[in-house]
Amino acid sequence: MTGSQTMAVRVLIVDDDPLLRAGLAMMLGGADDIAVVGEAGDGTEVLPLVEQQVPDVVLMDIRMPAMDGLAATEVLRARPDAPEVLILTTFDADDHVLRALRAGAAGFVLKDTPPAEIVEAVRRVAQGHPVLSSAVTRRLIARVADPEDERRRTRARSRLAQLNDREREIAVAVGQGRSNAEIGAALHLSVSTVKTHVSRILAKLDLNNRVQIALLAHDAGLLDE
Incomplete structure:
Protein backbone atom coordinates (compact mmCIF):
# COMPACT_ATOMS: atom_id res chain seq x y z
CA MET A 1 0.00 0.00 0.00
CA SER A 133 -21.71 27.90 8.98
CA SER A 134 -23.31 29.49 12.02
CA ALA A 135 -25.54 31.49 9.68
CA VAL A 136 -26.93 28.25 8.27
CA THR A 137 -27.28 26.86 11.80
CA ARG A 138 -29.31 29.85 12.93
CA ARG A 139 -31.50 29.77 9.82
CA LEU A 140 -32.09 26.05 10.26
CA ILE A 141 -33.06 26.46 13.91
CA ALA A 142 -35.35 29.39 13.12
CA ARG A 143 -37.20 27.48 10.40
CA VAL A 144 -37.78 24.31 12.41
CA ALA A 145 -40.50 24.60 15.05
CA ASP A 146 -39.60 22.96 18.35
CA PRO A 147 -42.33 22.41 20.94
CA GLU A 148 -39.69 21.78 23.61
CA ASP A 149 -38.05 25.20 23.32
CA GLU A 150 -38.58 26.24 26.97
CA ARG A 151 -37.46 22.93 28.40
CA ARG A 152 -34.51 22.89 26.02
CA ARG A 153 -33.52 26.39 27.14
CA THR A 154 -33.58 25.36 30.79
CA ARG A 155 -31.46 22.28 30.10
CA ALA A 156 -29.01 24.25 27.96
CA ARG A 157 -28.53 26.95 30.60
CA SER A 158 -27.96 24.28 33.24
CA ARG A 159 -25.24 22.68 31.12
CA LEU A 160 -23.56 26.00 30.30
CA ALA A 161 -23.46 26.79 34.04
CA GLN A 162 -20.52 24.36 34.15
CA LEU A 163 -18.40 26.88 32.25
CA ASN A 164 -16.42 29.71 33.77
CA ASP A 165 -16.97 33.28 32.56
CA ARG A 166 -14.25 33.17 29.90
CA GLU A 167 -15.45 29.84 28.51
CA ARG A 168 -18.99 31.17 28.41
CA GLU A 169 -17.82 34.22 26.42
CA ILE A 170 -16.08 31.94 23.95
CA ALA A 171 -19.10 29.62 23.66
CA VAL A 172 -21.25 32.62 22.74
CA ALA A 173 -18.66 33.81 20.21
CA VAL A 174 -18.60 30.33 18.63
CA GLY A 175 -22.39 30.49 18.44
CA GLN A 176 -22.10 33.83 16.66
CA GLY A 177 -19.98 32.19 13.98
CA ARG A 178 -16.66 33.78 14.88
CA SER A 179 -13.42 32.03 13.99
CA ASN A 180 -10.72 31.38 16.58
CA ALA A 181 -8.75 34.34 15.19
CA GLU A 182 -11.78 36.64 15.47
CA ILE A 183 -12.51 35.46 19.01
CA GLY A 184 -8.89 35.99 19.99
CA ALA A 185 -8.86 39.52 18.59
CA ALA A 186 -12.10 40.45 20.36
CA LEU A 187 -11.03 39.00 23.72
CA HIS A 188 -7.30 39.85 23.45
CA LEU A 189 -6.27 36.20 23.47
CA SER A 190 -3.89 34.22 21.28
CA VAL A 191 -5.41 31.79 18.78
CA SER A 192 -3.78 28.88 20.64
CA THR A 193 -5.40 30.03 23.89
CA VAL A 194 -8.80 30.21 22.19
CA LYS A 195 -8.28 26.69 20.82
CA THR A 196 -7.47 25.47 24.33
CA HIS A 197 -10.64 27.06 25.71
CA VAL A 198 -12.75 25.54 22.93
CA SER A 199 -11.25 22.11 23.67
CA ARG A 200 -12.08 22.54 27.37
CA ILE A 201 -15.66 23.56 26.53
CA LEU A 202 -16.09 20.45 24.38
CA ALA A 203 -14.68 18.25 27.15
CA LYS A 204 -16.66 19.85 29.98
CA LEU A 205 -19.97 19.67 28.11
CA ASP A 206 -19.27 16.30 26.46
CA LEU A 207 -19.76 17.75 22.98
CA ASN A 208 -18.28 16.63 19.66
CA ASN A 209 -17.74 19.82 17.72
CA ARG A 210 -18.28 23.58 17.37
CA VAL A 211 -21.70 23.06 15.78
CA GLN A 212 -22.93 21.57 19.05
CA ILE A 213 -21.48 24.50 21.01
CA ALA A 214 -23.35 26.89 18.71
CA LEU A 215 -26.59 24.91 19.10
CA LEU A 216 -26.26 24.88 22.89
CA ALA A 217 -25.60 28.64 23.01
CA HIS A 218 -28.66 29.20 20.83
CA ASP A 219 -30.82 26.85 22.92
CA ALA A 220 -29.81 28.75 26.05
CA GLY A 221 -30.91 32.02 24.48
CA LEU A 222 -27.43 33.51 24.70
CA LEU A 223 -27.33 34.61 21.08
CA ASP A 224 -30.43 36.77 21.60
CA GLU A 225 -28.99 38.71 24.53
Missing part, protein backbone atom coordinates in the same frame (compact mmCIF):
# COMPACT_ATOMS: atom_id res chain seq x y z
CA THR A 2 1.38 3.42 -0.93
CA GLY A 3 1.70 6.33 1.48
CA SER A 4 -1.14 8.20 -0.23
CA GLN A 5 -3.42 5.17 0.14
CA THR A 6 -2.42 4.79 3.78
CA MET A 7 -3.41 8.39 4.48
CA ALA A 8 -6.61 8.31 2.42
CA VAL A 9 -9.83 9.35 4.15
CA ARG A 10 -11.93 6.21 4.56
CA VAL A 11 -15.59 6.85 3.68
CA LEU A 12 -18.74 4.77 4.20
CA ILE A 13 -21.69 5.80 2.00
CA VAL A 14 -25.18 5.23 3.43
CA ASP A 15 -28.19 5.87 1.17
CA ASP A 16 -31.18 3.78 0.12
CA ASP A 17 -30.84 4.84 -3.54
CA PRO A 18 -28.36 2.47 -5.25
CA LEU A 19 -27.88 4.84 -8.19
CA LEU A 20 -26.99 7.72 -5.88
CA ARG A 21 -24.62 5.47 -3.92
CA ALA A 22 -22.91 4.45 -7.15
CA GLY A 23 -22.57 8.07 -8.25
CA LEU A 24 -21.14 9.14 -4.90
CA ALA A 25 -18.74 6.19 -4.83
CA MET A 26 -17.48 7.06 -8.32
CA MET A 27 -17.15 10.74 -7.47
CA LEU A 28 -15.38 10.24 -4.13
CA GLY A 29 -13.29 7.36 -5.41
CA GLY A 30 -11.90 9.66 -8.08
CA ALA A 31 -10.10 11.71 -5.42
CA ASP A 32 -6.57 10.51 -4.67
CA ASP A 33 -6.93 11.14 -0.95
CA ILE A 34 -10.32 9.44 -0.43
CA ALA A 35 -11.13 5.72 -0.33
CA VAL A 36 -14.73 4.45 -0.34
CA VAL A 37 -14.57 1.44 2.00
CA GLY A 38 -18.22 0.40 1.96
CA GLU A 39 -21.83 1.14 1.05
CA ALA A 40 -25.07 0.62 2.98
CA GLY A 41 -28.69 0.97 1.93
CA ASP A 42 -30.17 1.29 5.41
CA GLY A 43 -29.23 2.47 8.88
CA THR A 44 -29.32 -1.07 10.28
CA GLU A 45 -26.25 -1.90 8.18
CA VAL A 46 -24.16 1.00 9.48
CA LEU A 47 -22.80 -0.32 12.78
CA PRO A 48 -21.62 -3.69 11.41
CA LEU A 49 -19.91 -1.95 8.49
CA VAL A 50 -18.31 0.65 10.76
CA GLU A 51 -16.89 -2.10 12.96
CA GLN A 52 -15.65 -4.00 9.94
CA GLN A 53 -14.29 -1.17 7.77
CA VAL A 54 -13.41 1.51 10.38
CA PRO A 55 -14.27 4.54 8.23
CA ASP A 56 -13.16 8.07 9.10
CA VAL A 57 -16.35 9.62 7.71
CA VAL A 58 -19.87 8.28 7.21
CA LEU A 59 -21.82 10.07 4.48
CA MET A 60 -25.33 9.50 5.84
CA ASP A 61 -28.70 9.90 4.14
CA ILE A 62 -31.53 10.92 6.48
CA ARG A 63 -34.62 9.30 4.99
CA MET A 64 -34.25 5.52 4.76
CA PRO A 65 -36.49 2.55 5.59
CA ALA A 66 -36.12 0.36 8.71
CA MET A 67 -33.58 2.64 10.46
CA ASP A 68 -33.25 6.20 9.19
CA GLY A 69 -30.09 8.27 9.18
CA LEU A 70 -31.08 10.16 12.32
CA ALA A 71 -31.35 7.02 14.45
CA ALA A 72 -28.17 5.62 12.92
CA THR A 73 -26.32 8.87 13.67
CA GLU A 74 -27.49 8.92 17.28
CA VAL A 75 -26.39 5.33 17.84
CA LEU A 76 -23.11 5.80 16.01
CA ARG A 77 -22.03 9.05 17.67
CA ALA A 78 -22.76 7.63 21.12
CA ARG A 79 -19.98 5.09 20.59
CA PRO A 80 -16.36 5.74 21.62
CA ASP A 81 -14.03 6.57 18.73
CA ALA A 82 -17.01 7.08 16.42
CA PRO A 83 -16.34 8.23 12.86
CA GLU A 84 -17.46 11.68 11.82
CA VAL A 85 -20.92 11.85 10.25
CA LEU A 86 -21.77 14.10 7.32
CA ILE A 87 -25.51 14.25 6.63
CA LEU A 88 -26.70 13.96 3.04
CA THR A 89 -30.15 15.44 2.53
CA THR A 90 -32.52 17.06 0.06
CA PHE A 91 -33.75 19.63 2.59
CA ASP A 92 -31.83 22.25 4.58
CA ALA A 93 -34.84 23.01 6.82
CA ASP A 94 -35.61 19.59 8.23
CA ASP A 95 -36.04 18.80 11.92
CA HIS A 96 -34.24 15.51 11.28
CA VAL A 97 -31.16 17.40 10.11
CA LEU A 98 -31.22 19.57 13.21
CA ARG A 99 -31.58 16.53 15.48
CA ALA A 100 -28.69 14.82 13.70
CA LEU A 101 -26.52 17.90 14.35
CA ARG A 102 -27.53 17.82 18.01
CA ALA A 103 -26.51 14.16 18.08
CA GLY A 104 -23.04 15.07 16.88
CA ALA A 105 -23.08 15.08 13.09
CA ALA A 106 -20.35 17.39 11.81
CA GLY A 107 -22.59 19.09 9.26
CA PHE A 108 -24.67 18.43 6.19
CA VAL A 109 -24.58 18.76 2.43
CA LEU A 110 -27.52 18.89 0.07
CA LYS A 111 -27.78 16.14 -2.54
CA ASP A 112 -27.65 18.71 -5.35
CA THR A 113 -24.38 20.17 -4.03
CA PRO A 114 -21.71 20.29 -6.79
CA PRO A 115 -19.48 17.18 -6.67
CA ALA A 116 -16.29 19.10 -5.92
CA GLU A 117 -17.94 20.68 -2.86
CA ILE A 118 -19.06 17.29 -1.52
CA VAL A 119 -15.50 15.98 -1.89
CA GLU A 120 -14.15 19.03 -0.06
CA ALA A 121 -16.80 18.64 2.67
CA VAL A 122 -15.65 15.06 3.28
CA ARG A 123 -12.06 16.26 3.57
CA ARG A 124 -12.98 19.01 6.02
CA VAL A 125 -15.03 16.71 8.22
CA ALA A 126 -12.18 14.18 8.30
CA GLN A 127 -9.90 16.97 9.54
CA GLY A 128 -12.29 17.75 12.38
CA HIS A 129 -13.82 20.87 10.86
CA PRO A 130 -17.62 21.16 10.91
CA VAL A 131 -19.23 21.69 7.51
CA LEU A 132 -21.87 24.16 8.54
Whole structure:
Protein backbone atom coordinates (compact mmCIF):
# COMPACT_ATOMS: atom_id res chain seq x y z
CA MET A 1 0.00 0.00 0.00
CA THR A 2 1.38 3.42 -0.93
CA GLY A 3 1.70 6.33 1.48
CA SER A 4 -1.14 8.20 -0.23
CA GLN A 5 -3.42 5.17 0.14
CA THR A 6 -2.42 4.79 3.78
CA MET A 7 -3.41 8.39 4.48
CA ALA A 8 -6.61 8.31 2.42
CA VAL A 9 -9.83 9.35 4.15
CA ARG A 10 -11.93 6.21 4.56
CA VAL A 11 -15.59 6.85 3.68
CA LEU A 12 -18.74 4.77 4.20
CA ILE A 13 -21.69 5.80 2.00
CA VAL A 14 -25.18 5.23 3.43
CA ASP A 15 -28.19 5.87 1.17
CA ASP A 16 -31.18 3.78 0.12
CA ASP A 17 -30.84 4.84 -3.54
CA PRO A 18 -28.36 2.47 -5.25
CA LEU A 19 -27.88 4.84 -8.19
CA LEU A 20 -26.99 7.72 -5.88
CA ARG A 21 -24.62 5.47 -3.92
CA ALA A 22 -22.91 4.45 -7.15
CA GLY A 23 -22.57 8.07 -8.25
CA LEU A 24 -21.14 9.14 -4.90
CA ALA A 25 -18.74 6.19 -4.83
CA MET A 26 -17.48 7.06 -8.32
CA MET A 27 -17.15 10.74 -7.47
CA LEU A 28 -15.38 10.24 -4.13
CA GLY A 29 -13.29 7.36 -5.41
CA GLY A 30 -11.90 9.66 -8.08
CA ALA A 31 -10.10 11.71 -5.42
CA ASP A 32 -6.57 10.51 -4.67
CA ASP A 33 -6.93 11.14 -0.95
CA ILE A 34 -10.32 9.44 -0.43
CA ALA A 35 -11.13 5.72 -0.33
CA VAL A 36 -14.73 4.45 -0.34
CA VAL A 37 -14.57 1.44 2.00
CA GLY A 38 -18.22 0.40 1.96
CA GLU A 39 -21.83 1.14 1.05
CA ALA A 40 -25.07 0.62 2.98
CA GLY A 41 -28.69 0.97 1.93
CA ASP A 42 -30.17 1.29 5.41
CA GLY A 43 -29.23 2.47 8.88
CA THR A 44 -29.32 -1.07 10.28
CA GLU A 45 -26.25 -1.90 8.18
CA VAL A 46 -24.16 1.00 9.48
CA LEU A 47 -22.80 -0.32 12.78
CA PRO A 48 -21.62 -3.69 11.41
CA LEU A 49 -19.91 -1.95 8.49
CA VAL A 50 -18.31 0.65 10.76
CA GLU A 51 -16.89 -2.10 12.96
CA GLN A 52 -15.65 -4.00 9.94
CA GLN A 53 -14.29 -1.17 7.77
CA VAL A 54 -13.41 1.51 10.38
CA PRO A 55 -14.27 4.54 8.23
CA ASP A 56 -13.16 8.07 9.10
CA VAL A 57 -16.35 9.62 7.71
CA VAL A 58 -19.87 8.28 7.21
CA LEU A 59 -21.82 10.07 4.48
CA MET A 60 -25.33 9.50 5.84
CA ASP A 61 -28.70 9.90 4.14
CA ILE A 62 -31.53 10.92 6.48
CA ARG A 63 -34.62 9.30 4.99
CA MET A 64 -34.25 5.52 4.76
CA PRO A 65 -36.49 2.55 5.59
CA ALA A 66 -36.12 0.36 8.71
CA MET A 67 -33.58 2.64 10.46
CA ASP A 68 -33.25 6.20 9.19
CA GLY A 69 -30.09 8.27 9.18
CA LEU A 70 -31.08 10.16 12.32
CA ALA A 71 -31.35 7.02 14.45
CA ALA A 72 -28.17 5.62 12.92
CA THR A 73 -26.32 8.87 13.67
CA GLU A 74 -27.49 8.92 17.28
CA VAL A 75 -26.39 5.33 17.84
CA LEU A 76 -23.11 5.80 16.01
CA ARG A 77 -22.03 9.05 17.67
CA ALA A 78 -22.76 7.63 21.12
CA ARG A 79 -19.98 5.09 20.59
CA PRO A 80 -16.36 5.74 21.62
CA ASP A 81 -14.03 6.57 18.73
CA ALA A 82 -17.01 7.08 16.42
CA PRO A 83 -16.34 8.23 12.86
CA GLU A 84 -17.46 11.68 11.82
CA VAL A 85 -20.92 11.85 10.25
CA LEU A 86 -21.77 14.10 7.32
CA ILE A 87 -25.51 14.25 6.63
CA LEU A 88 -26.70 13.96 3.04
CA THR A 89 -30.15 15.44 2.53
CA THR A 90 -32.52 17.06 0.06
CA PHE A 91 -33.75 19.63 2.59
CA ASP A 92 -31.83 22.25 4.58
CA ALA A 93 -34.84 23.01 6.82
CA ASP A 94 -35.61 19.59 8.23
CA ASP A 95 -36.04 18.80 11.92
CA HIS A 96 -34.24 15.51 11.28
CA VAL A 97 -31.16 17.40 10.11
CA LEU A 98 -31.22 19.57 13.21
CA ARG A 99 -31.58 16.53 15.48
CA ALA A 100 -28.69 14.82 13.70
CA LEU A 101 -26.52 17.90 14.35
CA ARG A 102 -27.53 17.82 18.01
CA ALA A 103 -26.51 14.16 18.08
CA GLY A 104 -23.04 15.07 16.88
CA ALA A 105 -23.08 15.08 13.09
CA ALA A 106 -20.35 17.39 11.81
CA GLY A 107 -22.59 19.09 9.26
CA PHE A 108 -24.67 18.43 6.19
CA VAL A 109 -24.58 18.76 2.43
CA LEU A 110 -27.52 18.89 0.07
CA LYS A 111 -27.78 16.14 -2.54
CA ASP A 112 -27.65 18.71 -5.35
CA THR A 113 -24.38 20.17 -4.03
CA PRO A 114 -21.71 20.29 -6.79
CA PRO A 115 -19.48 17.18 -6.67
CA ALA A 116 -16.29 19.10 -5.92
CA GLU A 117 -17.94 20.68 -2.86
CA ILE A 118 -19.06 17.29 -1.52
CA VAL A 119 -15.50 15.98 -1.89
CA GLU A 120 -14.15 19.03 -0.06
CA ALA A 121 -16.80 18.64 2.67
CA VAL A 122 -15.65 15.06 3.28
CA ARG A 123 -12.06 16.26 3.57
CA ARG A 124 -12.98 19.01 6.02
CA VAL A 125 -15.03 16.71 8.22
CA ALA A 126 -12.18 14.18 8.30
CA GLN A 127 -9.90 16.97 9.54
CA GLY A 128 -12.29 17.75 12.38
CA HIS A 129 -13.82 20.87 10.86
CA PRO A 130 -17.62 21.16 10.91
CA VAL A 131 -19.23 21.69 7.51
CA LEU A 132 -21.87 24.16 8.54
CA SER A 133 -21.71 27.90 8.98
CA SER A 134 -23.31 29.49 12.02
CA ALA A 135 -25.54 31.49 9.68
CA VAL A 136 -26.93 28.25 8.27
CA THR A 137 -27.28 26.86 11.80
CA ARG A 138 -29.31 29.85 12.93
CA ARG A 139 -31.50 29.77 9.82
CA LEU A 140 -32.09 26.05 10.26
CA ILE A 141 -33.06 26.46 13.91
CA ALA A 142 -35.35 29.39 13.12
CA ARG A 143 -37.20 27.48 10.40
CA VAL A 144 -37.78 24.31 12.41
CA ALA A 145 -40.50 24.60 15.05
CA ASP A 146 -39.60 22.96 18.35
CA PRO A 147 -42.33 22.41 20.94
CA GLU A 148 -39.69 21.78 23.61
CA ASP A 149 -38.05 25.20 23.32
CA GLU A 150 -38.58 26.24 26.97
CA ARG A 151 -37.46 22.93 28.40
CA ARG A 152 -34.51 22.89 26.02
CA ARG A 153 -33.52 26.39 27.14
CA THR A 154 -33.58 25.36 30.79
CA ARG A 155 -31.46 22.28 30.10
CA ALA A 156 -29.01 24.25 27.96
CA ARG A 157 -28.53 26.95 30.60
CA SER A 158 -27.96 24.28 33.24
CA ARG A 159 -25.24 22.68 31.12
CA LEU A 160 -23.56 26.00 30.30
CA ALA A 161 -23.46 26.79 34.04
CA GLN A 162 -20.52 24.36 34.15
CA LEU A 163 -18.40 26.88 32.25
CA ASN A 164 -16.42 29.71 33.77
CA ASP A 165 -16.97 33.28 32.56
CA ARG A 166 -14.25 33.17 29.90
CA GLU A 167 -15.45 29.84 28.51
CA ARG A 168 -18.99 31.17 28.41
CA GLU A 169 -17.82 34.22 26.42
CA ILE A 170 -16.08 31.94 23.95
CA ALA A 171 -19.10 29.62 23.66
CA VAL A 172 -21.25 32.62 22.74
CA ALA A 173 -18.66 33.81 20.21
CA VAL A 174 -18.60 30.33 18.63
CA GLY A 175 -22.39 30.49 18.44
CA GLN A 176 -22.10 33.83 16.66
CA GLY A 177 -19.98 32.19 13.98
CA ARG A 178 -16.66 33.78 14.88
CA SER A 179 -13.42 32.03 13.99
CA ASN A 180 -10.72 31.38 16.58
CA ALA A 181 -8.75 34.34 15.19
CA GLU A 182 -11.78 36.64 15.47
CA ILE A 183 -12.51 35.46 19.01
CA GLY A 184 -8.89 35.99 19.99
CA ALA A 185 -8.86 39.52 18.59
CA ALA A 186 -12.10 40.45 20.36
CA LEU A 187 -11.03 39.00 23.72
CA HIS A 188 -7.30 39.85 23.45
CA LEU A 189 -6.27 36.20 23.47
CA SER A 190 -3.89 34.22 21.28
CA VAL A 191 -5.41 31.79 18.78
CA SER A 192 -3.78 28.88 20.64
CA THR A 193 -5.40 30.03 23.89
CA VAL A 194 -8.80 30.21 22.19
CA LYS A 195 -8.28 26.69 20.82
CA THR A 196 -7.47 25.47 24.33
CA HIS A 197 -10.64 27.06 25.71
CA VAL A 198 -12.75 25.54 22.93
CA SER A 199 -11.25 22.11 23.67
CA ARG A 200 -12.08 22.54 27.37
CA ILE A 201 -15.66 23.56 26.53
CA LEU A 202 -16.09 20.45 24.38
CA ALA A 203 -14.68 18.25 27.15
CA LYS A 204 -16.66 19.85 29.98
CA LEU A 205 -19.97 19.67 28.11
CA ASP A 206 -19.27 16.30 26.46
CA LEU A 207 -19.76 17.75 22.98
CA ASN A 208 -18.28 16.63 19.66
CA ASN A 209 -17.74 19.82 17.72
CA ARG A 210 -18.28 23.58 17.37
CA VAL A 211 -21.70 23.06 15.78
CA GLN A 212 -22.93 21.57 19.05
CA ILE A 213 -21.48 24.50 21.01
CA ALA A 214 -23.35 26.89 18.71
CA LEU A 215 -26.59 24.91 19.10
CA LEU A 216 -26.26 24.88 22.89
CA ALA A 217 -25.60 28.64 23.01
CA HIS A 218 -28.66 29.20 20.83
CA ASP A 219 -30.82 26.85 22.92
CA ALA A 220 -29.81 28.75 26.05
CA GLY A 221 -30.91 32.02 24.48
CA LEU A 222 -27.43 33.51 24.70
CA LEU A 223 -27.33 34.61 21.08
CA ASP A 224 -30.43 36.77 21.60
CA GLU A 225 -28.99 38.71 24.53
